[in-house]
Amino acid sequence: MLSLLKKLASSKKDRIYEGRTEHLKQFRLSANIGDNTTRLLDIMNNSFDIKTRTFKIGRTNTRAAVIYISELVNDFIINNNIIKSLILESTFVTDKNGKVDLDLIKDSMLSLAEVKEAETFDEIVLGIMSGDTFLCIQGFAKGLLISARQYKGRTVGQPNLEPSVKGPQEAFVEMLSVNLGLIRRRIRDPNLTFEIHKLGRRTKADVVLMYIKGIAHKDLIDKIREKLLAIDIDRVTTAVEVSKLMIDKPNSIFPLVQVTERPDRVVAAMNEGRVAMIIEGAPDGIIIPVTLPILMQSPDDYFESWLAASVIRITRYVCFFISILFPAIYISTTSFHPGMLPTRLVLSITASRTGVPFPAVLEALLMEFTLEILQEAGIRLPRVVGQTVSIVGGLVIGQAAVQAGVVSPIMVIVISITALSSFAIPDYSLSMASRIIRIPFILLAVTFGSFGIAMGLLFLLAYFSSLKSFGLSYLTPVAPFRPRDSRDALIRGPLWSMHRRPEFLRPEDTQRQAPTGRSKPNES
Amino acid sequence: MKRLLLVLVILIIPLAGCWDRVDIDMRGYVLGIALDAYPPNPIGQNSSEFEASPEEEEPLERMETHAGKPKYAMTVQLPMVKRAQNASSGQMGGGSEGSSTWEITQIGSSFMCMNREMATRTNLLMYYEHLQVIIISDEIAKQGLEKVMDFFVRDPEMRRRVKIYISKGEAKRILDVIPRIEDYASMYLSLLPLNAKKTSRMATDTDLGEMIINIHSGLDFVLPKVEAIKDEIKSSGGAAIKNGKMVGWLTEIELEAVKLMRNLYRGGVLTIKTPGEEEGLNVLEITKAKSTIKPSVKNNVPHFDIRIKVEGNYAEDVNIHTHGQLDMEYIKKLEKAFKKEIETFCAQTIKRMQEEYGADVLQLKKVLQTKTPAYWKKIADHWDEIYPEASISITADVTVRLLGLET
Numbered sequence: 005m006l007s008l009l010k011k012l013a014s015s016k017k018d019r020i021y022e023g024r025t026e027h028l029k030q031f032r033l034s035a036n037i038g039d040n041t042t043r044l045l046d047i048m049n050n051s052f053d054i055k056t057r058t059f060k061i062g063r064t065n066t067r068a069a070v071i072y073i074s075e076l077v078n079d080f081i082i083n084n085n086i087i088k089s090l091i092l093e094s095t096f097v098t099d100k101n102g103k104v105d106l107d108l109i110k111d112s113m114l115s116l117a118e119v120k121e122a123e124t125f126d127e128i129v130l131g132i133m134s135g136d137t138f139l140c141i142q143g144f145a146k147g148l149l150i151s152a153r154q155y156k157g158r159t160v161g162q163p164n165l166e167p168s169v170k171g172p173q174e175a176f177v178e179m180l181s182v183n184l185g186l187i188r189r190r191i192r193d194p195n196l197t198f199e200i201h202k203l204g205r206r207t208k209a210d211v212v213l214m215y216i217k218g219i220a221h222k223d224l225i226d227k228i229r230e231k232l233l234a235i236d237i238d239r240v241t242t243a244v245e246v247s248k249l250m251i252d253k254p255n256s257i258f259p260l261v262q263v264t265e266r267p268d269r270v271v272a273a274m275n276e277g278r279v280a281m282i283i284e285g286a287p288d289g290i291i292i293p294v295t296l297p298i299l300m301q302s303p304d305d306y307f308e309s310w311l312a313a314s315v316i317r318i319t320r321y322v323c324f325f326i327s328i329l330f331p332a333i334y335i336s337t338t339s340f341h342p343g344m345l346p347t348r349l350v351l352s353i354t355a356s357r358t359g360v361p362f363p364a365v366l367e368a369l370l371m372e373f374t375l376e377i378l379q380e381a382g383i384r385l386p387r388v389v390g391q392t393v394s395i396v397g398g399l400v401i402g403q404a405a406v407q408a409g410v411v412s413p414i415m416v417i418v419i420s421i422t423a424l425s426s427f428a429i430p431d432y433s434l435s436m437a438s439r440i441i442r443i444p445f446i447l448l449a450v451t452f453g454s455f456g457i458a459m460g461l462l463f464l465l466a467y468f469s470s471l472k473s474f475g476l477s478y479l480t481p482v483a484p485f486r487p488r489d490s491r492d493a494l495i496r497g498p499l500w501s502m503h504r505r506p507e508f509l510r511p512e513d514t515q516r517q518a519p520t521g522r523s524k525p526n527e528s
Numbered sequence: 529m530k531r532l533l534l535v536l537v538i539l540i541i542p543l544a545g546c547w548d549r550v551d552i553d554m555r556g557y558v559l560g561i562a563l564d565a566y567p568p569n570p571i572g573q574n575s576s577e578f579e580a581s582p583e584e585e586e587p588l589e590r591m592e593t594h595a596g597k598p599k600y601a602m603t604v605q606l607p608m609v610k611r612a613q614n615a616s617s618g619q620m621g622g623g624s625e626g627s628s629t630w631e632i633t634q635i636g637s638s639f640m641c642m643n644r645e646m647a648t649r650t651n652l653l654m655y656y657e658h659l660q661v662i663i664i665s666d667e668i669a670k671q672g673l674e675k676v677m678d679f680f681v682r683d684p685e686m687r688r689r690v691k692i693y694i695s696k697g698e699a700k701r702i703l704d705v706i707p708r709i710e711d712y713a714s715m716y717l718s719l720l721p722l723n724a725k726k727t728s729r730m731a732t733d734t735d736l737g738e739m740i741i742n743i744h745s746g747l748d749f750v751l752p753k754v755e756a757i758k759d760e761i762k763s764s765g766g767a768a769i770k771n772g773k774m775v776g777w778l779t780e781i782e783l784e785a786v787k788l789m790r791n792l793y794r795g796g797v798l799t800i801k802t803p804g805e806e807e808g809l810n811v812l813e814i815t816k817a818k819s820t821i822k823p824s825v826k827n828n829v830p831h832f833d834i835r836i837k838v839e840g841n842y843a844e845d846v847n848i849h850t851h852g853q854l855d856m857e858y859i860k861k862l863e864k865a866f867k868k869e870i871e872t873f874c875a876q877t878i879k880r881m882q883e884e885y886g887a888d889v890l891q892l893k894k895v896l897q898t899k900t901p902a903y904w905k906k907i908a909d910h911w912d913e914i915y916p917e918a919s920i921s922i923t924a925d926v927t928v929r930l931l932g933l934e935t
Contacts (some may be wrong), residue, residue: 130753151584230605261897337549338551338552339549339550339552340548340550342552342555342557342655342657342658343655343657343658343687345683347557347559347715348715350552350557350658351607351609353552354552354553354555354557354609355609355610357551357552357553358553358609360553361609363549363551364552394573401670450549453549
């Protein structure tokens with residue numbers, strides 16, 4: 005099955021190269037702007053949103069042209085700082101002989117921060133496509149790429165998938181520059197490094213690797229960069245997609261990278277020595293590497309007393325197991341080992357099940373399927389009719405199905421608790437994984453009873469231990485056990501006790517705070 | 529190759545074919561079992577006269593046997609879950625008449641056979657892991673417990689925590705009772721011993737496991753007695769079991785004495801006549817009781833020195849005025865009276881046990897075995913003759929702690 009997929013993938017490999025623009029490298033600008041503009045427009049297939057404006061500079065007869073994509077630039081800057089200045093001011097742009105000088109224009113005329121010279125077509129086309137404005141002047145075999153980009157998009161909003169009660173309420177947006185700003189604002193350290201790479205033969209998206217030099221281990225950065233650069237694909241739209249191409253076990257249903265939309269999380273992760281990645285056009289950041297205990301952390305943990313936070317975190321672990329196991333345990337105890345339940349409970353379950361036509365498994369799978377439908381439909385439904393789901397789901401499926409005797413009320417309780425528990429898992433991908441492995445556990449429970457569940461758990465444990473996220477064991481710091489790092493695993497230790505960065509991330513700077521990092525209590 | 533192996537392993541799973549999966553509502557949860565002799569033997573009549581009982585009356589309860597005459601009647605109590613549930617949560621409050629249980633009686637020679645024969649009469653799979661009580665009629669108990677209990681000990685579905693009761697008269701009658709605040713008589717009986725810390729007139733710690741240990745180590749013991757009228761059940765007093773056979777009943781007070789001396793006392797009440805008065809009664813609520821038995825041998829006759837330390841609260845006085853009287857002196861006087869009362873009724877009990885039943889319900893045998901093994905070896909074979917001759921002295925020590933709000 006897998007090998008078949010691989011064969012299919014490799015047979016179509018060659019076709020990706022059609023989108024290459026590297027051949028443009030050999031073409032250089034000519035001194036004639038007429039040729040240049042027609043050629044550029046030709047390369048860009050004369051799309052209507054590519055605007056060209058030709059004009060004469062000052063009172064000279066030298067012609068110039070600007071080419072840009074109207075939706076990606078700031079019109080005001082182009083009109084006022086480029087076209088207007090060039091048309092009205094001739095003194096600054098001409099040399100002693102009254103001839104237009106490109107260097108003068110660049111150095112003394114354009115009051116814009118980012119201006120660079122360009123000669124080859126690949127560079128120019130990419131610039132224009134990214135939102136730069138290209139200025140070329142008659143008589144020069146080179147032009148200027150002026151950055152007056154203005155991408156339009158959302159403003160910074162609240163996190164949707166990772167809401168928190170306290171703490172920062174900002175989430176990434178689709179604009180890379182905004183996102184970078186959100187991070188820079190939080191770390192005023194010159195060692196915070198942003199590495200830009202372009203990815204995708206057609207999309208040429210800006211991918212930014214972020215880390216703090218001196219904390220993140222060099223090998224880790226090199227490894228990630230190497231994997232990133234090895235990707236050869238025609239389009240990438242989100243960072244998650246990129247990460248899927250980078251992980252070692254692409255078939256794992258458990259997330260091997262952490263996806264987040266919270267800049268504060270990225271900042272915290274980088275401070276521990278992890279590496280983040282973000283991409284133009286997508287509001288998700290990727291943090292590498294990740295372990296299961298890290299996925300069970302929530303930003304809220306750090307805003308509460310460590311005791312309260314630890315209790316909540318343990319609850320979350322319990323929920324993780326409930327989410328995976330509860331229907332399976334219900335089925336195995338009721339259909340195989342009713343002797344394990346208290347007598348009164350057995351009798352009340354029996355009473356609630358009398359008249360139900362299906363065996364417990366079928367009932368569970370039916371409800372499970374209904375639950376998946378509800379969740380999927382809930383995402384898809386337009387907000388205007390969103391209420392329908394809760395009414396149909398809650399009333400029809402919950403109450404009516406019980407009254408009609410199709411399912412037993414106790415099964416509704418079991419599935420509801422399971423569903424609720426899966427939402428208590430902080431990471432959406434992990435919660436999704438727990439939903440999926442629930443089904444094999446139900447099947448194991450119905451064939452082998454508790455014995456089957458035990459087998460499944462053993463298998464799951466072995467699988468967890470075999471998983472690696474960029475070389476880091478998935479269960480660290482629990483297995484391999486690292487006592488010092490366990491302060492932030494199953495429990496959330498007091499902040500003053502975590503004066504060292506997690507050792508398993510091998511940070512180059514291990515000390516996070518002075519060993520007595522807290523202020524001394526008042527002595528009175 | 530590896531992949532093929534994986535596929536084969538996965539294919540094993542459906543091969544198991546759901547193993548012994550039975551849905552929870554397909555099982556019949558046996559809550560109680562009553563064991564009676566068959567044919568029933570009314571007091572004073574010989575059972576052989578009833579040998580030819582009319583077959584038409586209970587045709588379904590009889591079965592064919594490979595071997596052995598039908599000697600026992602086993603009644604199992606199955607909950608009728610749906611009806612029970614409706615009665616408790618149904619319209620306009622309970623009050624619905626009629627039983628919420630189903631008692632199936634089977635007559636046969638062996639319990640395993642009877643158990644399986646019942647499968648021909650119910651559509652449910654009999655399930656014994658939730659068994660709460662086994663009620664044995666005194667008639668069977670007198671014939672010998674070991675003879676009938678084998679199946680209940682051997683079967684893997686039986687739990688050792690099943691409570692054992694001896695019924696006065698027909699055991700099935702107890703299961704027929706519909707308790708007013710509980711749907712199932714068996715459940716009611718299994719929870720009854722929880723009251724043992726309030727009263728000492730109820731035998732406790734008498735589950736199947738305990739009973740079998742006692743029988744196998746040749747010890748005598750007491751099982752709780754249970755009686756019933758139409759809608760009420762009472763468990764007080766006990767049945768003395770000697771060599772696995774019931775030898776007679778213990779009264780409520782005798783049971784109290786046995787529990788006191790055997791260190792099984794969990795709480796109870798002691799009443800005495802007020803010393804030096806005609807009418808008055810003083811009541812002690814015993815909160816703590818501890819007994820130690822010290823054996824010694826004099827002239828080849830064993831002597832047992834039983835010391836009982838009792839602590840309690842002054843709980844009530846009836847028909848007298850103690851206002852202002854409860855000073856230390858008075859309390860000392862009371863303590864002495866309580867002590868005397870304990871010593872008296874314990875001694876009476878032992879006397880009856882020794883002389884009338886010959887049952888070593890205090891398990892003095894165990895004391896001898898552990899404390900004086902050399903002597904025990906000599907008399908091991910003659911214990912039954914020596915026991916009634918053994919001299920037993922009882923010393924009680926009573927402390928009154930709290931006096932309550934009245935003085």
